Amino acid sequence: MIPELGLFALLLSLFAALALGILPLIGAQRNIPAWMAFARPATSAVFLLIAVSYACLTWAFYSNDFSVLYVAAHSNTRLPLMYRLSAVWGGHEGSLLLWVFMLAGWSLAVARFSRQLPQAMVARVLGVLGLVMAGMLAFVVFTSNPFDRVLPPPAEGRSLNPLLQDPGLVYHPPMLYMGYVGFSVAFAFAISALIAGQLDAAWARWSRPWTTAAWIFLTLGIALGSWWAYNELGWGGWWFWDPVENASFMPWLVGAALIHSLAVTEKRGSFKNWTVLLAIAAFSLSLLGTFLVRSGVLTSVHAFASDPRRGIFILMLLAIVVGSSLMLFAARAPKVSLGGAFALVSRETLLLINNVLLVVAAASVLLGTLYPLVIDALGLGKISVGPPYFNAVFVPIMLPILVLVAIGPMARWKHDEPKAIIGKLWPAAVIAVLAGIALPWAAGGWNGAVALGLALVGWMVAALVLQAADRFKKPGAATPSWWGMQVAHFGLAVFVVGVTLVLNYQEERDVRMEPGDTVNVGNHQFKFLGVRASEGPNYQAWVGSFELYRHGRLLRTLHPEKRNYGMGTMPMTEAAIDVGLTRDLYVSLGEPLTADKENGAWAVRVYFKPFVDWIWGGALLMALGGFIAISDRRYRLSVKRAAALAGARA
């Protein structure tokens, strides 16, 4: 009964979303207040209905209702409760339901926190969100119904993929989806402004906190995914240029560009067309990401067994979204004013270069990701584009950004003198050269790439200090926006430290070890003690014991595991990691090499990963910077003004 209720709520939500997508938009065009006023309650209704549907699916997982096909396929009675509840998004149907649930959540947030916006604007934004929700809900209902029944119900469900039985599953997909879906708000604001023909500073100011919020979630989601892959997959890598990673990285890059271009639009009124295009692009890339993940067209670690019908549906949705928004843009763009003029040397120009580089980077990732599809579609053979392509293209495009990030915040809006900028920044250049020469020696031996990377870090960090000195000379306290920018840029520097050092000084070794053997890696020694059998709640495991030494002193004992879920058909490697501020030491079990597993030889993988945690630390700082920036009172000022006005009227 409960699953039918869920399906019924889902169907109702589709109709409610359609109504939300039609009435308020017409109301805003024809100026019918009652129809516009319909937007807020309709948004609440859609949210409630999807929430009910989502709760029903969760209940089915909680109560082990295996008559629901999706539950039977992704959960069983032996699965711990935490994973049963997060298994709701462990497969295709449920993760799409989560997608629309979050979209409804964002829409509800817009409805709640938009008291200061004009009614027509609210109606349009919520209307556009309603249309997007209707599209995605139709997708769920017609191709991916999570409430399908199976008769007779199986006594026990299939196990959840063991890779997904990790705390990573609990946090990573929801965070990532929050980010993906969040760009729909920036998209809806851009489309509404286009429809209304009001691309102004107010529109940019309304969009900024939403865009930044989505970007924060996406940053955290990608970082969590990377950390999960590092921990769980037993590969020890943090980024693989896997198509699905790329799918989340492209909207991130474009979102970062959008954040910067919105700043220009708000402060100076320039870049309006460009900002709108970026907002459309960020959301379209989010949809494209969903398509790539869900259609199974690419070889990827994320590819689930899939149904081509689904891919075509999303592709059509993507075509409708991109096509109609670009047509709207083409119709309205000529009327958009150009905004404030600026000189060649100015903060605007630097931000423009930042934008061009970020977009080119995103385009190069897009090319590498879609190229195999195009070649295949043309019948020219099956190919794969490997990490070397992405490294060769991406890194050179990013290097100028690292140089510019120090200059941009130092330059004045509208017009600046190159001499003035050089006058302020030369100490950073000196520090950069010193850092490039001295630090590689300290870090582990001379290396050109390390010198370049650390010189750039020196440059960025020194510039941050100089910018702060410059800022504090001026009157007035620094705003949260400014602090947010500084923290995020510092996060970028921390990230570069991690990437530079781990790429150049890491050691990775696969070795054969017998109990008593010792292996050297990165000035540390692992001593293999042996392996014993162990039993988990829903798996059997071989647990290895390794002593970690440094300079002959025992640091700790590590226990990597080789687990077997589901009658030995699903082996799973649990790596053991000694985490440190300046290095991680990583050990995982490969296969047993002799018949005697407890006392025989094993294939063992040992890694030394210097500064690897700085990569995620940098990402966290970037997200924190975004968070600080959103807290700026300026975004809520008009709320108070509106409240004061309303009070005066009353």
Place this chain on the structure above:
Amino acid sequence: MKPRHKRIALIVGGLAALGVAAAFVLNALDSNIAFFITPSEVAAGKAPLGKTFRIGGMVKEGSLQRDNLTVSFVITDTARDVKVIYTGILPDLFKEGKGAVAQGRMNPDGTFTATEVLAKHDENYMPPEAGHALEQAQKAQKTLKQ
């Protein structure tokens, strides 16, 4: 600077950046593409010598052999076989009788040395390339019978 000069400077700068980026991209694409080749195509001599490519199909039952860290196994598309040699730890879900994709180069003796054996996420998931190889072989066999 006059507005017109500014615009020209911006356009020239943009084009230069685009040109450099395009050069990087094309160069990198050219040298970093791995073609996918089925075991039947290898047997027909279509494998590029001295170039990295991918091969996929089923891991033949009973073909997996281990010598410490060096493993060898046979990848088959049911019509033709290729022996693959790999040093290192195989991914968790690598199994005889299941689909697999390996990336590496051909040796002069007709064996294939893999630098990477691709992992997959789900035990029921067949890498599309491996599935493609099996399909091709089945099609070829049907045409032969007719």
